[in-house]
Amino acid sequence: MDIGIIGLGRMGADMARRLARGGAHVIAWDRDHAAYAGLRDEARIECVDTLATLATRLADERVILLMLPAGETTQSVIDALLSLISAGDTLVDGGNAYYKDSMRRALELSQLGVRFVDAGVSGGVHGLAQGFCLMLGGTPHAIEIFEPFAKILAPGSDTGWLHCGGSGAGHFAKMIHNGIEYGMMQALAEGFALLDARKEFDLDLARLAETWRHGSVVRSWLLDLSAEILAQGVAPERIAPVVADSGEGRWTALESIEQGVPAPVITMALMARFSSQGRSDYTRRLLAQLHAKFGGHPV
């Protein structure tokens, strides 16, 4: 039960911990060795100095889990690994890669006899304690090799992980999962904004969110998080009204366009994030000027 983990950010480090606590022996590497500090006291986690050491410390038929930012970082690490690994090894990409990239990587690696699993991982900060939800794509044999680790990482040995289908299916399922997440989050945030704006009721939003957690139709993990945030009562002026977007939302909107299948709410949630990033400002400035031009309204 040896596994290599590359990338010890929040998710990677917690997955290393959950694997080690579940009985696996983890060989870990991160470009930034500062990430090793938090793992020193964990039994069965060995942080190594170089990628090459990680490869040599793993037995034949290596299993290596990549927990890296999607795109260039993931690609450069895979490229670097190619000279260090061998036919029969299995790479598992647990990052948020675009599923078409994962399909290409699976094909390229298969030419070298290297197996590839695209693993969509959800769960966020509670994953260490509650388990990570895993959506896996790849050949049955590749999944079989990763299965013992999936059973440790997931909330239960038979729950919260799924072999979704061939290569790309795992990251595809994760992409849509995140698109849904965009829409659900936006709906919740809009609702609380409307509740906050009707000042005459002077609603206690933290208590209302907590109340909804019990028996309401909108009860959800995202509502649980909303209740936590509202209970902390951080002054709004301390939070910049800017929401990042990570790629998955854009890919889901692209998917809708490619398929010609409408996803108006998910797309609108993405557009709302773009606006929050100031990307509506050109439009707004031009609108303000047009408004002034025909109506004499001040800009």
Added chain:
Amino acid sequence: MDIGIIGLGRMGADMARRLARGGAHVIAWDRDHAAYAGLRDEARIECVDTLATLATRLADERVILLMLPAGETTQSVIDALLSLISAGDTLVDGGNAYYKDSMRRALELSQLGVRFVDAGVSGGVHGLAQGFCLMLGGTPHAIEIFEPFAKILAPGSDTGWLHCGGSGAGHFAKMIHNGIEYGMMQALAEGFALLDARKEFDLDLARLAETWRHGSVVRSWLLDLSAEILAQGVAPERIAPVVADSGEGRWTALESIEQGVPAPVITMALMARFSSQGRSDYTRRLLAQLHAKFGGHPV
């Protein structure tokens, strides 16, 4: 612990059951006596022939819960009750009334010495077993009178029910809750549509939904229901692609406009329901003709 319940639809009947099983004595009336059949075997539920009997069977300082369709039905029953009830009685409207109607009713009834509680009720079909989430608006005294019943109806005596604020605050909170629900449901449905459309992965959506229930960010009661629906595997052609809307979504969108606070996702979810009802057909027909006119495309 006597309470009258008027309206024994699915919600009203289950609330009557939960109250009776929790120790209350329930006097129940429905215009349609067929609703009584399912309640005959329940201890502590007495179904009566007329509204007048309901009023006389309750002791002084009556508490009467209305579980009726919002609008005319609720108003006509309140009007009929006026000659049967007295100052000191408490009416609780557990329907989905518009909060501005509830504010008006509270004021009108207060002139007669009748207390009014606007009670937003969420929970759907699982409410009987798991409890109903209650959002209450009214004076502290009116809420105090209803509190023993709220504690039985809610998932716990101190969880899942809240005195939100003055008259209207309960139905206002429920309205926004339902607006959020519109957005969350639409996001989930759009996501599953995109998953279904990418046929090459041949995803098992029932298993994927079940997997997401464990540890994923989108886990929620609405996802639980989606998993149930997908597991039943009803052939799509047996389900008309038409989604009703009940008023709450429209009022939430109106609220956004009245406040000038954007709720694009909730509003889009409402518009998507209108489209499903065929209410985009005029637009579509005109568009198809415009398209034909300038491009020579066939209609």
